[in-house]
Amino acid sequence: VNENVSLATVVGTVVATDADANSTLSGWTIVSGNTGSAFAINAATGQITVAGAINYEETPSYSLGVTVSDGTATSAVGTVVVTVTNVAEYSDVFGSSSPTADDNGDGISNLMAYALGAMSPSSVVLPPALNTADPTKLTITALIRINDPKLNVVGEYGTTLGTWEMASPITGTDSSDQTGALAGVTKKKDFSVSRGTDSKKFLHLKATQTQ
Structure with missing residues (x-):
């Protein structure tokens, strides 16, 4: 993602599957790696968006720890890597x-x-x-x-x-x-x-x- 993107820019959507076919996954949460609260995740859809200032010179990449729940248990932490692209300044x-x-x-x-x-x-x-x-x-x-x-x-x-x-x-x-x-x-x-x-x-x- 470019370092100069606007707030609410969509970075991507996290997906997961559950062995229990009847379960609904929800409660997506970023639990680690979100320096400066730069990103937000939609709890229902897993869509990640830009929520704060990102700066290539300060943080060229983020490793976001993400979890989701099936209503009974919370998943293990998955890692989403967001790479920041430098823009001329x-x-x-x-x-x-x-x-x-x-x-x-x-x-x-x-x-x-x-x-x-x-x-x-x-x-x-x-x-x-x-x-x-x-x-x-x-x-x-x-x-x-x-x-x-x-x-x-x-x-x-x-x-x-x-x-x-x-x-x-x-x-x-x-x-x-x-x-x-x-x-x-x-x-x-x-x-x-x-x-x-x-x-x-x-x-x-x-x-x-x-x-």
Whole structure:
């Protein structure tokens, strides 16, 4: 199961049989191995779901001890192994460094550097570039990280450098030229807004992260 899955995500269902064909199995219980109460089990069906935070770096796998009853006796403890899959995260690259800091002094914040594909705090990333292919639009093109579902990168525009239109963020579209992109990690994306009749228009990228 991925470490970033939502609560109530189904992990799987435990099944058991009883020599007494007339008995009904119920009372499924996790009796051991459930560190941090990360999982829950449906007492009637044996379905295991995510019930708390799971983190690959802290606990890469769980060995859950599970029992069930036929109404007369409780079974021996069975083991269910849940393997946690690592998902790309900001902390994998920058550790505990602040997202707003600039660890390598290149003028790009740590979070934006991560969004642009940085693989280490010292990585030099390609900054977004102006794309002049369509003179009716203001477009910037950038390599954007795509392997972190908690990361969101949008474009914001304004007619001054002091005010940005945040109500209508610009979603990037895949560029026709993917030169420099790393398969499964980054994609080259275009962020565009119509120039309209404004005498001046500015466009920048904004990176945010959900917890």
